[in-house]
Amino acid sequence: MKIIGINGSPRKSQSRTAQLVKEVLNSAAASGAEIEYIDIIDLxxxxxxxxxxxxxxxxxxxxDDFQALMDKIAAADALVVGSPVYIFSVTAQLKVWLDRLGGTTIHCQQLLGKYGAVVATSGSSGENETAQYLETSLIFTGMQCVGKVAGSIDTDGLLAADSQLMKEAGELGLSLVKAVETKQEFPEQINMHKQFLEYFKYALLKHQDKWAWEYKYWQDKGWL
Ligand SMILES: Cc1cc2nc3c(=O)[nH]c(=O)nc-3n(C[C@H](O)[C@H](O)[C@H](O)COP(=O)(O)O)c2cc1C
Structure with missing residues (x-):
């Protein structure tokens, strides 16, 4: 089992979001997963x-580095994505990656069958909304999300290893491994995928000449 973790904070070794993403990964690694951690700022x-x-x-x-990152994700079973709250949403660095998913990844549901987990940290507020936004974005790629860790941290410096958020991140890593191992189903999210296919079919039929590659992809999948 391979799990990739992406941290949207530019603060690398000083990032609390990084700590949580790494904790999700390390806990999954302790259960046998192969892990890879990526700071989006390095790409x-x-x-x-x-x-x-x-x-x-x-x-x-x-x-640029987008396709190599997507190839890594395509070869993995699960993905953890974390971001600090920057003005009520994800960081600009992470948003650049999310916008790039708007092409074939979302339109063609290219991450169907994979599992996700999200992390968000804030200085005072917005962490739940940001985690929810990240989760919805991942679900729209076809993934199923197993859960979120969202925390407001009103102190400077890194999180204590035994803090509540780190414990939650460790548990999230275990949930992720269990979901991959058991091919867990989240009916509400599967329903969202079905609704997307149903709705987007009409967009593709309308734009079939313009969006030729995507139309062919859907045809090959038997979704039309
Ligand atoms: C540009 C910028 C914008 C921020 N905007 C918010 C915000 O809107 N709400 C908030 O509660 N914290 C905000 N913060 C604080 C960060 O979300 C918080 O410190 C976070 O834990 C940093 O994560 P990191 O340690 O992973 O970099 C902002 C910080 C920066 C640098």
Missing amino acids: KLNFCIACDKCHKSGKCVHN
């Missing part, structure tokens, strides 16, 4: 420029 990711090319060709026009 070169360009903004989505809404050129529409990915829908037509299946490929993004940017030559």
Whole structure:
């Protein structure tokens, strides 16, 4: 079992979000998972420029680290994504990656069958809304999310190893491993996937000439 963790904070070794993402990963590793941790700030990711090319060709026009990251995620069973709250939402660095999912990853539900978990930290508020936003974004790629750790941290410095949030992160890692091992089903999220396929089918039928690659992908999957 392979699990990837992405931290959206630019603060790397000083990041409390990083601590929590790593704790989710380490707890999963203690149960036998192979893990990989990534600071999004280390990647070169360009903004989505809404050129529409990915829908037509299946490929993004940017030559940066996005595809290599997506290849890693495609080869993994699960993904943990964390972000600090920056003005009521995720960091700009993470949002660049999320916007890039809007192309083939979401339109073609390319992460169906994978599991996710999310982490959000704030200085005072917005952590639950940000965690919810991240979870919804992952569900829209086709993933099922097993849970969230969201905390407001009104102190400077790193979290204590025995803090409540670190304990919750450890438990989230175990939930993630269990979900992958048992192919756990979350009926509400499966329903969201079905609703997406139902709704998006009409968008694709309408744009079938323009979005040729995606149309073919759906045809091959038998979703049309
Ligand atoms: C640019 C910026 C914007 C922030 N915006 C908010 C905010 O809107 N609400 C909040 O409660 N905390 C806000 N914070 C505080 C961070 O969310 C908080 O310190 C978080 O735990 C940092 O995570 P990290 O240690 O992983 O970098 C902001 C911090 C920065 C640098």
